[in-house]
């Protein structure tokens with residue numbers, strides 16, 4: 001039995017994996033594998049429609065939004081967003097709350113002016129900036145809801161008079177969000193909604209087409225909106241696994257139920273980190289993420305023996321990102337609370353032996 005705390009691709013519900021495995025062998029009794037059917041077949045039409053409808057239902061997406069399944073990862077959105085939404089000679093506002101946010105801003109600079117309205121780089125991104133002015137002459141504000149590497153998360157979203165674009169790669173479907181407050185949301189699937197290979201984009205229908213620049217067909221949102229994500233071959237299997245994962249999420253009560261569970265899991269681990277003398281959290285308390293919990297050993301010389309304890313007990317994926325060090329426990333939707341309880345018990349045993 002493994003306890004998978006990996007940051008991404010992350011843990012998926014066993015039920016979704018089993019359903020997907022079955023679909024590889026035989027999709028709904030068709031005698032064909034999901035891997036070998038046409039993306040223009042009736043079977044895939046139904047899969048795409050069901051996945052879209054689950055996204056719409058679970059996140060309460062308003063009717064004037066498109067739901068797209070694209071390729072190229074969240075990283076391609078870093079450039080697609082400014083290419084489509086930042087007019088030639090225009091300006092966009094970026095909150096620099098981590099490495100992913102910085103990478104997004106870097107791409108935007110290729111297409112126009114970028115104003116960094118706030119940054120937490122001064123303390124290695126251990127907090128989420130909260131007080132900043134949003135320039136009214138910028139075309140959009142780009143934010144990152146959860147900073148996967150540093151374990152910080154926006155507890156609430158900024159009130160903005162300009163359109164808001166949000167990278168929700170690592171906390172989408174972990175809690176309810178008011179989609180109508182955003183012009184565009186994007187997320188690589190592999191953290192919290194499916195496997196690598198598909199990127200979810202939820203965007204207002206009418207926001208593209210105003211940049212005044214020529215955009216390559218595949219990188220133009222218009223192409224994918226008009227063709228319902230079927231301009232070219234979409235990642236058929238990755239979409240199937242997302243569908244199975246979202247079906248599971250719906251069955252267990254949707255995003256408000258999973259938010260309660262995610263809160264319990266995070267509270268359990270943070271309270272151990274705060275009370276156990278061997279460990280300390282790296283993110284500021286008011287910026288702590290419920291998805292990625294980053295912590296260190298007070299005595300780095302114990303690292304090796306703690307890592308060995310984790311390994312011997314089937315606890316995997318806890319190594320912190322190289323830019324923070326220490327440990328990062330990712331508590332994505334599919335991670336059961338029993339895995340967190342198990343990790344906490346190992347931390348307690350470790351303190352008894354090394355205290």
Ligand SMILES: *Cc1c(COP(=O)(O)O)cnc(C)c1O
Pocket residue numbers: 008072073074075076100144146147148167168169170188189191
């Ligand atoms: C993982 C991650 C990305 C990069 O996603 P890719 O799909 O690998 O391009 C971007 N933003 C955030 C917040 C992430 O966690």
